[in-house]
Amino acid sequence: MLIDSHAHLEMPEFEKDLHDVIQRAMDSEVSAIFTVGTEQKDWTRALEIARSYPNIYAILGVHPHNAKEIEEETYSVLRKLCREEQVKAYGEIGLDFFRDRSPRRVQIERFREQVGLARELRLPIVVHDREAHQETLEVLKSERAEECGGIIHCFSGDESMAKACIAMGFYISISGTITYKNAGQFQEIVRYLPLESLLVETDAPFLAPVPFRGKRNEPSHVRYTARKVAEVKKVSFEKVAEATTGNARRVFKLNDPLSALLSLEREGKGKDKEDL
Numbered sequence: 484m485l486i487d488s489h490a491h492l493e494m495p496e497f498e499k500d501l502h503d504v505i506q507r508a509m510d511s512e513v514s515a516i517f518t519v520g521t522e523q524k525d526w527t528r529a530l531e532i533a534r535s536y537p538n539i540y541a542i543l544g545v546h547p548h549n550a551k552e553i554e555e556e557t558y559s560v561l562r563k564l565c566r567e568e569q570v571k572a573y574g575e576i577g578l579d580f581f582r583d584r585s586p587r588r589v590q591i592e593r594f595r596e597q598v599g600l601a602r603e604l605r606l607p608i609v610v611h612d613r614e615a616h617q618e619t620l621e622v623l624k625s626e627r628a629e630e631c632g633g634i635i636h637c638f639s640g641d642e643s644m645a646k647a648c649i650a651m652g653f654y655i656s657i658s659g660t661i662t663y664k665n666a667g668q669f670q671e672i673v674r675y676l677p678l679e680s681l682l683v684e685t686d687a688p689f690l691a692p693v694p695f696r697g698k699r700n701e702p703s704h705v706r707y708t709a710r711k712v713a714e715v716k717k718v719s720f721e722k723v724a725e726a727t728t729g730n731a732r733r734v735f736k737l738n739d740p741l742s743a744l745l746s747l748e749r750e751g752k753g754k755d756k757e758d759l
């Protein structure tokens with residue numbers, strides 16, 4: 484079994500065939516999917532999807548691209564939504580100095596505030612860092628991110644950054660980029676990262692792994708990434724699946740699947756399960 488620790492099922496790319504996409508993931512032994520609502524207009528939809536399927540959970544926050552749109556009421560909306568049972572982490576938050584869709588100064592300020600909010604909500608954070616490794620580390624350290632812990636998603640830093648994040652109790656999530664032709668250097672880094680600190684993700688609909696590169700990505704493709712991780716680390720696929728799934732369960736504090744099923748039955752929601 485695998486867990487897709489990061490996808491965007493609420494995005495318009497999945498509007499037409501979401502149920503099929505989820506069905507394919509379940510048929511491919513994906514036992515849980517975490518869908519990330521990156522801006523206010525997406526939060527309700529992400530939660531709605533999480534409420535409709537017992538093995539889909541939501542992550543809510545404001546992406547660095549949208550940092551400039553944060554207003555006074557944004558955080559009070561988040562404070563309320565993040566108390567829902569289906570919300571398992573806060574994010575994705577961080578810095579994107581590649582696209583620079585919000586001014587860097589604003590990105591840093593909003594990143595700081597949101598680490599603080601996640602600590603208040605006692606949720607782990609999901610961090611987006613693109614070409615801002617040093618600045619990301621600085622914020623994580625100065626805002627005491629080790630108190631909430633979390634995940635560096637779609638990791639693209641070097642070995643020393645990975646080590647610094649792991650030392651703060653963070654997990655490193657590997658996306659389909661590890662399957663790309665030019666990923667040799669990145670594969671070298673992953674080879675030496677401890678399995679106990681790794682997760683796998685799709686970031687669907689983006690970053691489809693080979694052999695789907697360039698097409699719409701979806702959670703069932705997470706196995707191609709896990710396979711590549713196994714190959715570069717020279718361990719079995721099963722070992723990667725077991726480790727990354729266990730790690731995801733730990734960081735997101737998921738209950739044991741049997742007890743979750745029993746509680747669903749008690750609530751009379753057993754039907755949802757059959758639909759899958």
Ligand SMILES: [Zn+2]
Nearest residue numbers: 575611636637
């Ligand atoms: Zn991201």
Ligand SMILES: [Zn+2]
Nearest residue numbers: 489519575686
């Ligand atoms: Zn994402």
